[in-house]
Amino acid sequence: MKNILGDNGECLIGIEKSESFSLKNPIQLSEYTIILIHKGEGIYHADFASFHFSGPILLFSTPLQTIFIEQLKNTEYTLLKFHGDFYCIEIHRDEVACNGLLFNNIYLEPSVILSEQQHYDFCQLLKRLEEELIDSSSSEMILKSYLQVVLAKCSTIKLRSMEKKAAVSTKDEKMEQFRLLLDEKYLTLHKPNEYAEILSISSNTLAKKSIKYFGKTPSQLIQDRLILEAKKMLHLTTLSIKEIAYQLQFNDEYYFSRFFKKHTQISPQAFRNRVGISKVAYLSK
Incomplete structure (x- = not known):
């Protein structure tokens, strides 16, 4: 667990690993959360919606959604959490384009399927972010920069996958x-x-x-x-x-x-x- 805490004890930004942070039981996190599934499969529940997944894939949740993963099979994952007080996705709407796409959308499945190369790229990004979280001399600006890159890349991949799907499927x-x-x-x-x-x-x-x-x-x-x-x-x-x-x-x-x-x-x-x-x-x- 590597977290930066705010004055009131809330997690501003942090990284958790599956070996020490379980998603088997329903939980409500105060932060926006990105779950990078490295491998394995299961059923992801976010409030009353649910869908089957297999890794590598990114899953998303908004603050205080009730989330959990059912029927986990050989699943390994990394969680990236960030509080709205640390990084406001509304203010950075143009840079990351994730509000209404990755978060706060009732019509879209909150997931992004990854290729092996994309999975590797995200692993490297999270590794560097984790190193910055450990480094006591790291600045808030650097942490926000890494987070912004993660969110922007997630949005780009999601948009491209939606465009491909729209090209081959018929709209109702x-x-x-x-x-x-x-x-x-x-x-x-x-x-x-x-x-x-x-x-x-x-x-x-x-x-x-x-x-x-x-x-x-x-x-x-x-x-x-x-x-x-x-x-x-x-x-x-x-x-x-x-x-x-x-x-x-x-x-x-x-x-x-x-x-x-x-x-x-x-x-x-x-x-x-x-x-x-x-x-x-x-x-x-």
């Missing part, structure tokens, strides 16, 4: 319409049949297509979209819990808090306390 126009509709109407439409009616398909057809295309039911996507927005507002604004509940069109803050905790296992205030309020929240003030 109804599901693309559903995606756009959900992003537009998630505050007011909370039932799958409401979306099915607008899309002129049956609820059963919507469910089957959604599971095949996104790996999630329409209900999961609707809930995930609301939770994603709530997390953004808790982290990226200084609005009170009551104000956030109002903006998300909940009847009251208590109902919002129950809804949030049901789907994240943590209250909105506890989420904000652990993740913190981003520097972005104060830029427009």
